[in-house]
Structures are given as C-alpha cells and as structure tokens.
Amino acid sequence: MKRLSASTAALLLTTTASAIDICVTPNTPIPDNGAEIAIPIFFIASDSENVSSINLEIIMTHDWVGDLLIKLRSPNGITITLLDQPGIPSAGFPGPFGCGGQDISCIFTDSAINQAETICSTTLTPVIAGPVIPAMPMDTFLAQPAAGLWQVLITDQSPYDTGTLLQACLSITTNIACPADITADGTLDFFDISAFLTAFSNNDPIADFTADGSFDFFDISAFLAEFSAGCP
C-alpha cells in the first residue's frame, strides 16, 4: 500500500486493484460543543474507477472521545457514521457521557475485530486504537465512484473537552468500471456475453443496462454498445 501526501496524490492516476492512501495533516482544532468541521480529502482517479475497498485512519487528540461524532462523506454525497459518541447510550461506561478516554489513533475498517463504539477502557491512551469496526459499514461505499472530494466530518457534541485532528488517511482500492465485463475478470470475451444473456433471462438487475427496471431490446443494445467500445 502506498502512502502519499495530498499534494503528490493529486498527480497520480490510480490503477486497477491498487490501494492508495491519501493523507492530510490539518492540525485542525475541533470546536468544543460546536459546529461540524469538514476535512477535505481529494482522491484522484478516473471517472471509471469505483471503490473496491476502503478504510480511514484517524489520528487526533481529544480529552473525552465520548463527545465525538465522526462521519465520512463520499464524492457522490453518501455519508456514513464512523464513530457516534462511543458509550452513549451507556454500555456500562461510568456516567452518562460515554467513553471518557483520551485520543484516537485508529483505522476504521470493516475487517477489524473490535467495535469502535465499545473498545473504550479507562486506562488506555489513545483509548480508540488500532483497527476498529466503524458504527456503519465502510462497505456502503463499495462500487461507488472513488474520484473526487471525500470529507471527514467531525463534531464535538458535548462541552468541556476539546481536541485536534492531527491526521486523516483515506485508503481506497479501486476497480475500473467496465459494465460489459460481467464476469469481472478484466477481459471482454464470450463468457461476458454468456453471462449477460443468463442474467437477462433471469431478470438479474446486472442485465438492466438502461437502468429502467425492465429487461428488453434496449438493454441488449446497450450491452452490445459497451462490449464494442471495450474497457479501459
């Protein structure tokens, strides 16, 4: 996995199935009990590249992580919650204010073992550390366009404690979009035609190339046009 700064990432064209990290180091204070801040991360890719895997590393200081609401928004506006005031409602944490531990240095990834919402302890700093499962699955972004402006959205929802976002690293692996490659093996051949026809016969949505909810001549025509055009 390559890790790049935001400036060098801008020069890069992504390739199929390679993971790219784009890191920003904003050192942005989080307003106490205040407005949401949005940290932009520009992910440079071709329009045909979709997300095949994604995770987000966050490194930040905060005196009371139970105050924090952290979200990730994709270029096409899909937003998921990564951390939602961990410990609220109480899962046995002392007091009603959620996890009172300090600092975060974690990677939100669906493949983690520990839940970000419940990993809290009274003794560890950073209290949310290592790979953690976000509140909502990162898989939400799969097959969505990778290119464009991603945003890390952070809100401090309770008074008295503050923190600073030190670093956010967005790691995305893309697949190059090629609708006619039904078998998703990177080549266009007889098997894609066969697979299309099978899907068409079964009214599989993958065969609805016109995206009109019906399966008809226009879908076949659109598929053949894509097939003829080839893939990038």
Next chain:
Amino acid sequence: MRTLFPSIFSSIVAACILFCPSVLGAQPLTPVPIKQIAAPPSDMVSGLLTLPDPATIPVVSRSALVPVKALFNEGQWTWSMPISVQQRGARIALLPADIGAWSAKLTAPDQSSIPARLNAPPDKRVHIGTDALAWVAQDRDFTHLSIQPNNQGAWVLTITSDHEAAGFILIDSGPEIALSTHVTTLSTLQNQPITLESKFSNAVRLTSLTAEVTSPSGRIMTELAPAGASQVTFFPDEAGSHSVRMIAQGIDLQGEHIFRTTQHLIDAAQPAPLIKSPTVTTDDNHVFFAFAPTTTTRRTILAAEVWGRRDGVLTPVAWISTIVGSTRALTLDARWIALAEVDPGTLELRAVRLHDINSFVLLEIIDRIPVPIQRLTLPQAPDSITPDMLTGTFKQSVPSRLPPQITQSAGPGHRLMLIHGYCTDANPYPVSHFTGDLAVFEDFNQSRSHDEFALNLLAQSAPMKSFGVVAHSQGGIASLHLLNFYWSGLDWARGGNRLIQTVGSPYQGTALAGNAAVLGDIFGFGCGENESLSYSGSASWLSLIPSAPRQQVYYHTTSFEDGFGFDYCNIITDLLLSDPDDGVIERSAGQLPSANNMGHLEGWCHTTGMRDPAQCTDHARNSIMNQEAKR
C-alpha cells in the same frame, strides 16, 4: 461545625424520605455498573484481603458508662456513686437524657461538697466544664468534671432530680487499666448466638461480666457470664442493630476493685441463602463461577481466593470479588491463570465469602471448593498485570436502589468534589480554599452505610464527566468504596496526581460507633446507628478492598495539640477513645494500609466546637490538596 438537632418536623420528613414505602416505591431499581474486582497474589499472601481474627479488633475502654437509676427518697430522686480516685485524678461526664434534669455534686474525701455546675464557687480540686458529645445529641453541651491529680481518695458523686430522670455517667478513674472486648466471630447473624469475650489488662482478674443488650425493637436482654468466665453469649432473634454494653468488674494485684464497660454496635444480619458450590463455565478469556442464585433483590458482596498448583506446589492465582444481586457469580480473567502458570485442572476456590453490603457482616464462608477445569485454552500470559485485569470491563451491572436525590451538587465537567462525613450539617471544607470547577456533596444529617453513601456519591456526581475527591471522615471511606466496587466518574478523573484525598477518615472504625449506639438508646439519634463504622464492620470492609484502589487514596490524620497537661479534642469522647485522637477517630484507626499516608498533624480536631481548630479548615493542607487533585 456542629450538627443541629433536627426539629420534629424535619425529623419526620427526613425519616419519611428514607423509609416511607411510597417514597421508596418511587425509587426504582437502577442497573448500576459494577467492577469485577481482582487482586494479585501479593495481596493474598500479605493478608490484606484476609478476614481478621476478631480478637485483634477489640473495643478497648479505660472508662465506664454507668446508667443512672435514681431512687425516690425524701421528696426527690437521688442516685450516688462512690469513686475511688487515684493519684492521676478522674474525669466524669454527666449525660442526662433531659437537659437540666440533674443537680450533681461531688463529695471530697474530707467530706466537703463541690456543686457540679458551671457557676459554682471555684475549687482548685475540681475543674468543671461543658462539651458536646460527637454523634449523639450534638446540639447539647454536657457537664464534665475533672478531679485534678493528687486528690486521691474516696469521693462520692451524688445526683438529684425532681423526677426520675434517666441518663449515664461516663467515668474514668482509678488505675490505668483497660477492658478489651471483642465479638468472637465476624459472622453475627440473626437467630445465631453471638458471643463477646472480655479481658482486663495489667493482670486484673475478671470477677464479673455482664452484657446488657438492646435489640432493634428496644427489648433489653441482660446476660451474665458464669462466675470467672470471660465470655457472654446472647441470642438475637431480631435482625438488625443491637447495642451492647459490656460491664466488667475485676480486682487488680493490689486488691483494688476495677469497673469498666465497653460499648458495641452489633448487626445481627439476616442470613442469606447459601451460595453452595459453583457451576464453572469458560469463554476464550474468562472463567465464570456461578453460585446458587437467590430469589431476592438483596445485594451482597461475594469474594474468593483462587489457587492452583504449579509443578505440584499450591500457588495463589488471584483474589476475586464483586457485588452480586439475585445472580451470584464471580469472574476470573484467565490471564491470571496464565500469569500464575498453574494447571487449570488443579484450580480451587478458598475463603469463599458472602458479606452483607451495608454492615459487611460475614454471611457465609466456605473454606475450600475444588473447581478443576480440564480443558482450558489459556490466553498468553501478559508481561505484567494490566488495569483491566484488576477491574474487569464495563459489562455488568447490579440492580441497585439509588438514594433519593435530595440535591444535585454541581453542573457538568471535570470537578473536584468536596465531601462531608457522617452526620454533619454542612460541608466542612472552606470552599474558598479550593479553585477551579468544584462540587459540594450534600447529604446532611444522615447516617449512611458505606455503600449507601457511595451510591449517593454516584448519584450526585452524575452530571459530571469526571471528578476527584477531597473528603472528610466517612466521606473518604465511601469514596474508596465507590472506586473499588462501582464504575463512576472517579475512573475518568484526569490531571493532577491524587484521586482521593481524605482527612480524618476512620478506615479502621471508631469506638464512637458502639458508644453512640448505647447512648442513642437514651438520647435518640440525630442521624442513626452506623455499623459500617464499627471496628468489626470496618475490618470486614477493609478485607474486601485490594491494594490497587487503596493506592489511589492519600490520607491525613490529626489529633489534639499534645502539651504537658491533660490534652484532648473533646473531653467526653476522649474518655472513649485511645490517644492520640481527633475527638472522633483515633490516629491508629485512621490508618489505611497500602494507601498513601500523608502524615499526622497535631493541633487539629475532627470538627468545629472542639478544643483545637477543625481539621478541614487547615488552609495549607487544603491548598496542597487543591493543587494535587485529579478532577
């Protein structure tokens, strides 16, 4: 500060808040997060978590508390008592039930008469003063008489009244001889005989021993020991607090008759269903010991030692404990087994204990239960003990009845909470001595067990994200109880160096608990009895507090300025406590082993109204505590 005697109205209101079923009914059971406590083998082998031999925690008295039983004669009620005064003099406190009920006089060996009242003509042989009596009728001053040294001989105290006025005489005279009395078991249960054993110091021969027992309903039982015997047994058929006055007479080597009493507060706890042998289950990281459940919501404290064999040698693994409700189970983090390197197939529980959560009376103890686990995949042994091995994680709670929320002491944030002690009418700390975000705990004029007190702290600290503590007297003990057994804002405290700072906390109990119980039978209580502050209750409680939470406590003790003369904080309680004391607790009983002893200062007493300034008003110490506090 001095506790105000509550008006009848406020007493009724306070009593109703505490006991009226309708109010209690409004307090639903709330799941309160509890810790799965564990302690390392070092705590086991040091004896820190071992129940003490009751003989090592006696009530020691060099005085006698004598009931006044006047006889009607020639138009008035009269009572008199001969007092054999030695070279060191004598101290006498007059404790009538009704203010101004008694007229008293001392008759000197030369038959001269000295009226025992403040405005009496001065007599250099006797000093007359007044003082309050901590914890009992604190709004009143009682007359005390000090027969000065070198006035030895046969004195007589005479009390007269125009009605049959009850009360007590507390007297310290004669040679320096102590009576020590202890209960022979810490398992004092309803419908089980309770035995007390007494002995004199200085080779004084015990000639007579009597126990005067007042049951919770006020029934008085008088039990006599067989001639020459040192034990008296009574049978409590009621559950609850029994006040016991042990009356001992003896003869010293010079043939002098000795008369001493000790006063006790003994809880005859309602027995709990037996815990029996546990069912043992495991997951990847834990071993669970599930004992027989109960059908009640009564909360108790369960504890056990875990042992196993390493290379055939019996080896301590860990001590485990928790508060339990109807489900009674203990959890052992399997890393303790890995750390001790014992064979899981040889595990056994020892000293499996069940305690009452308020009086800490031992309800049941099982010496040994084998709990072999034949197939257990152990986790990797950690390099050292991790914090979560000592407390468990936030997963379990026990339904508890939080105290009525009389006040909510502060807003949110991270605060330093100033906590008062037992039965007081105000915060003893000058708020101006502290800076930053503060909270002032308020539960005035109440008697709470340590657990009730801790739950009240939990309730009042609910608006805060975290807090540290500067506490006085029982407030310090309740804070440690909260830290040990429950998850609270204490666990999130940050900044500073000290989590719990205390002044004048009787970690090992106070003799006043028993004396207040006996005297309260006459005077009534402004606040109520408190078994958790007795020596035996405190010893049982301490045996449930591992070293790790104790190390979060920074404690201070004080006592009167000790000069060349007869010194004290409160002349009446000085008759009941062993020097040095602060008027309520003895320096020795203020010690908390394994905690941080921040020193002992003379010249400071427990509360205001005593001879030296109140210990919580020490600006220098308060400034340091403020500076060092976590919040």
